Amino acid sequence: MIKAIVFDFGGVVRKPGIMKHIYTAVGKKYGIDRQIVRMQFHKLEQPVITGKISMKQFWLRLGELLGVEWKGLERVWIRTYAKGVGMNKRVLQILGRIKKKGYNLSLLSNEIPSHAEFNERHGYYKSFQNVFLSHSVGLKKPDRRIFIHVLHKLKIKPADCLFIDDHVENIATAEKLGIRSILFENTSKFEKDIKNYL
Template identity: 25%
Template sequence: MQVYRGLILDFGGVITTDFYGALRDFSVREGLGDDAVGHVLRRTAEGRTALTGVEDGRLPQKEFEATLARLLGVDAAGLLGRILADLQPCEEVLEMVARARRKGIATAVLSNSWGTGSYDPYAGYDLEDRFDAVVISDQVRLSKPDEEIYRFTSDKMGLPPSACVFVDDTAHNLPPAERLGMAGVLFEDAPTALAQIAHLLQIN
C-alpha cells in the first residue's frame, strides 16, 4: 500500500464548515435566491474574471468586493464578511490534523483566497501554528487548479507530490493534484471523507 507522509487541506469547506452552504444562506438572507452568489461567480463572465483575478492576486480585494456587490445588486460595505458569516471551524478536521501531526505527518493548508484586505477569513484559525505550511493563493500569485500551486505546496512541506493526500470540497480542483501523483479526496460528507483520509494516512 502507498505510504503517504503529507496531508494538504483546502480551507473553506474543509477546515471550515460548509462553504457553499454559507454562500447559499447569505443569498437567501438577502432575498436573492439560493444560488445567487454561485451563479454570479460561476456563470457570468465578469464574475468568473473577478474571481480568478482576486484568487491569484491580480485584482485587489476591495475591487472584487465592489464588482461582486454590483453584480448581486447589494451593498458593498462588508460584503465578504456578510457572505461568509456562517463559516465556523470544522473541529473534527482540526482534531484529525493534530492527530496526523503527532504521527509525524506533514500538514498544509492550500486555499484559493478572496484577496488580502480588510476582510480576513483566516483570522482566528491559528493556521501557522496548526499546520506545517500555509499557502494562500493571492500571496503566491498562483491558484487552484493550476498544477504549479500543488507542486509549490508539497515543496514547502519537503515532500514529493506523490507522498501527499490532497483534500478539497470542489471536485475540479482534484484532477490536477492527482495527475501529479497525489491521492485526492473530495470532501462532501465529513465522516466519509475523514475515514478515507485516516485510511490513506494509516492513522486509524
C-alpha cells in the first residue's frame, strides 16, 4: 500500500531545460561556448550539489575555470534562473489531487543551494510536506544512501513508497531498493501511469 509519494523536481515539477538557458546566457555574456560553460560546471557539480563546497566557493572556482569575475557570473546565472524557471502546471494540478486523497507528498532533488533558495522563496516547494535536498543531506541521486535516508525520515518501508523521476539511473537505484517507481517521460503518460498506484 502506497503511503508516501516522492517526486523529483527538475524535469518533473519544474519544466526541463533551465540549465541549457543558463549555459547559453553565461556563454553569451562572456563570449564563451556554452558547452565549455557546461563542462566547467560539471567539474564542480558534485561538490556543490552535495554541500561539500559553499555557493561562494562554487562561484569563485567556476569564475576561475571560465576566466571571468565571479560576482558578475553569479548575477547572470541567478537572473537567468529567475527568468527561465517554469513550473509544470499540469503536474502541480495532479499533485493537488493526490494531496487531497491524503498521501504524503515529498520532494527529493539534486539541487544547488542558490536554486533551492529561489525555489523556496517563491513557494515552489509548498506542495510538499517533506523536502529532501542533496546539498542538505550531503548525498545525491542515484546514491542508494539518499533513498535510504528518505525512507528512514518518512518511517516507511520501500514497498510503501512511490518514486517519480525523469532519470533512468535514479529509477534503477530506487527499484533495486524495492521502491515502486515511475519514469517520468511526459505529463500525459505520467498522469496515466500514476493512476495504477493510487
